[in-house]
Structure formats: structure tokens, C-alpha cells
Amino acid sequence: QLVESGGGLMQPGGSLTLACAASGLSIRNSYMSWFRQPPGKGLEWVSVLYSGGIAHYADSVKGRFFISRDKSNNTLYLQMNGLRAEDTAVYFCAKGGARNSWTPWGQGALVTVSS
């Protein structure tokens, strides 16, 4: 399973790092992504990290968010800088599966950006 942590209330312009701890599965040779879902709205893909280290980002977070992984503790991270009100959302991590699908997903971590 995947378990996110690190969410909370942040002021605009602040920084926050989310963690996604994997248990019972290895992220070492997997591709992993972060997604987000603003309150009452739909899902949005945020970022992907491939096993070789290549990362891609949605235009809405490019240059502000950075995805990384620690293979030794089987954990995925999302460093979020320059937070904006529109970044307020539940953030989910998920493991890449067959044909660019995503399963399983973590339970989500709420990030609220407000002054």
C-alpha cells in the first residue's frame, strides 16, 4: 500500500514536502506519479518519476514542484515551492501499472494554501 504524509495549512509562497511511503510493494523499478484533487473537483495529474530518474511535470506546477524518490526507504516525495491558493487540494501518489495506468493509490494528503 501507499501512505501519503506531510500535508497541512500553508501560507501563499511557502514550501512543503509530501512523502509517499510504500509498503508491500517496491517503487525501486516502478514509475510513480503524484496527482491532486481540489475540494469538490476532478483529478489532475501533477508529476511522474520514471525508474531511470526522468521526471515530467504538469504545466501548472513546472518550475515550482519537484518529484524525487529515496530507494533505500521505498518513499516518493513531492517538494512544493511557491505555493498558491490554487494548489489547495488532496494530493495522491500512485504506482504506474500496465499501459500507463495507475494502481494502487494512496489515501491522500490535504494541502491547504491560505493566508
Place this chain on the structure above:
Amino acid sequence: QSALAQPASVSGSPGQSLTISCTGTSSDIGRYNDVSWYQQHPGKAPQLVIYDIRDRPSGVSDRFSGSKSGDTASLTISGLQAEDEADYYCCSYTSDSTWVFGGGTKVTVL
């Protein structure tokens, strides 16, 4: 990348079938078979129900089926049950090496 187009809501009676459409472009659904569908109950994480247009993960009911024609993918739920009431999202890989979701469809079992 614009969101894929899904109807906001669909409804059906128990036992009936319903279909949710998902329309994209030649840069996503029209170009790749990497189309997946996710079920999300309120307050829960999304769960994969269809991948590769029409394949079901282990454990997913065969009442769920998928298809694609051109730039449009579809999810059909047969023999509708109360537990199927949820939000459903389509997702496609894109030519930008990103992923795009539909806006979501709320399924109501009458």
C-alpha cells in the same frame, strides 16, 4: 492540455446498463490505447477499473467494460448495482508525455 470531456452525471436503475463517454483529441485518446478508468467513492482514493481501453484488473467485476472509437473512449457498467454509485474518471496518456483526466461523471443508481 485540455481535460477530456465527460458528461457531468448519468443515472440508471438497478439491473440496467449505462455508458459513460470520454472525448479527447488526436493527441491523447485518438493516438494511444493507454486509456484507463477510475472509480472514486466519496472521501476515498480512486481505484482502477479499466486499463488499456478494455482490460480489467484482477478483482474488478466483469460488469465493467471499456471501448474506444476514434477520439472517444467509453465505459459501460452492466447490471447496475447500488455499490456502483460513485464518480468515474477517464484518463489518457498524451503526446506530451503527460496524463490528462476527464472532468468526472457522477453515477447515480436510482
